[in-house]
Amino acid sequence: ALPHVKARCPLYPGSKTQRLPVPDDKVDWNKSWPQYNPVNYTDPSVLKKPVWADPDIGNPRGRTGVMGRGLLGRWGPNHAADPIVTRWKVDAKGAKILHSVSKRPILQFVSIKRKDCGEWAIPGGMVDPGELVSLTLQREFSEEALNSLCVPPAERGKIQERINKLFKSSGFQIYKGYVDDPRNTDNAWMETVAVNFHDDSGNSVSELPLQAGDDAGQVKWVDVDSSVALYASHSHFLELVAKERKAHW
Ligand code: RP5
Ligand code: MG
Ligand code: MG
Structure with a gap:
């Protein structure tokens, strides 16, 4: 040309x-x-x-020290969804355990260890083009915390049923907007919708076998507590969940 x-x-x-x-x-x-x-x-x-x-393409929170898109594919906001799956921490008899200092019940959430940086995080992921956020939440949780991509088709149905049930239940939107993500640049940044799915009785998702998959290296239930260091703004999202559910923070 x-x-x-x-x-x-x-x-x-x-x-x-x-x-x-x-x-x-x-x-x-x-x-x-x-x-x-x-x-x-x-x-x-x-x-x-x-x-x-278009609104101004510049990072809405200010300078980051890098121009271009870094690791992110899109100029401007890159949209993700974060499923925060919680249950109460209980003793052998099923009674809620209260925190010794705050005297409040302790929440636990499903956390994954990210393969890219080794930090613990919510099992979130990017919204595919045209995908409903409600599906992204369920898909990313299934891929990263249940290793759905590798479950043999015969076992898939049963797990899927449980998951459908939890994710159909009223998820509570805890946060929507900018994420303080290390991949952000002046021209490309993460934004997310973080939704809390709470297994109050402890008999739906709590009984599922967790297995890390896709970009997750490990997965486990982690106590929700202000001292736990997490990826990007994830600790802030958990603080909002704890406050909402009157749990220990
Ligand atoms: C974070 O990156 C979001 O909060 C979400 O958890 C995650 C999405 O990116 P990938 O997990 O797909 O890398 O900013
Ligand atoms: Mg993913
Ligand atoms: Mg992810």
Whole structure:
């Protein structure tokens, strides 16, 4: 293809903005040009946020020190969903155990150890194009905490039934928005919908055999407590769950 010419016109249309002159041999992105520092320009009419214009592409929380998309596929928000599956910590007789300091019942949540960084996390994942978030929540939990991708078809039905039951039950949306994720850049960042599915009686998902799968290396029930270090903003999501359920934090 011919290198564009009009897209390099010295004066940007409808403005007094001068483009940085780009020589013919530097048009190709593959040609190294470390000093390339183009003018940043958005017309005031676009900045006024008309319905047809995108919101500002910049990271809504501020600078991150990296431009481009890093590990993230999408410019702007990259959408994920986080299923927070909880139960009460009980003794051998099934009675709730109270925390010695806060005197509140202790929640436990299904946690996975991420293969990418080794940190413990909620078994969340990216929303596929066109996928309903409700399905993402169930699919990611099944893949990462139940290893559904590797369960033989014969056993799949029974587990799926249990899971359907829990995830059909009213999940409680605990958080929606920006995630403080280490992969974020100035131009691409994680956003999530975190939903709490609580097995109050301890007889639905609590009885499922946990098995790590996909991008999870380990899986286990972890006590919900402010001292547990977790990936990205996940500790904050659990704090919201604990407050909502009047549990120990
Ligand atoms: C976090 O990354 C989200 O809260 C979610 O848990 C996770 C989604 O990314 P992958 O697990 O697919 O890498 O920001
Ligand atoms: Mg996943
Ligand atoms: Mg994941």
